[in-house]
Amino acid sequence: MQQKIKSDLSERFEDVKRHFGLNNSQLSKLAEVTPQAINDIVNGVTDNPRVSLINKIATKLEISIDWLLNGKGQMVPGTEEGKVSQGDSSMLEFMIRQIEEKDKIINHLMSRQGKRRGVSGQPVLAFAA
Missing domain, CATH: 1.10.260.40 (lambda repressor-like DNA-binding domains)
Structure with missing residues (x-):
């Protein structure tokens, strides 16, 4: 063995x-x-x-x-530990835009029914650059 x-x-x-x-x-x-x-x-x-x-x-x-x-360099080229890759960052930005668009639609539909979304009416998700 x-x-x-x-x-x-x-x-x-x-x-x-x-x-x-x-x-x-x-x-x-x-x-x-x-x-x-x-x-x-x-x-x-x-x-x-x-x-x-x-x-x-x-x-x-x-x-x-x-x-x-x-064992030289990074496992995934172009990334550092704890940092978001460019591809992941682009996908995250795309997803945030999609969520913001859906929030606008939801807010519009709710306002037509005389309702407000949450206390402030602001989108649930905010992106900090």
């Missing part, structure tokens, strides 16, 4: 699973490998996986290959 020693690579695989909410089986399907291949990496049995496996995971999850292999 092979000795199981957690490596930095196995820890990064655990980080990927946590970040994306994946289990070993789901990650294996994404990488198009057997669940055992992922189990072996996560459990420290394999510390030198095939390049194709690393490439598929990094490409499909849009994470840094350099981070996955060597």
Whole structure:
């Protein structure tokens, strides 16, 4: 039986699973490998996986290959811990605009019925830039 020693690579695989909410089986399907291949990496049995496996995971999850292999840089390129990525920021702004538009419609419909929304009549969600 092979000795199981957690490596930095196995820890990064655990980080990927946590970040994306994946289990070993789901990650294996994404990488198009057997669940055992992922189990072996996560459990420290394999510390030198095939390049194709690393490439598929990094490409499909849009994470840094350099981070996955060597631990250098950020898992998700262009982000820092605790900061919102540009894509997430754009999506958040879009969603806020949609909510504001729906608030206007709700307020208009309620005013036609002689009702006010809440105490101030202000939208429920406000975005602080």
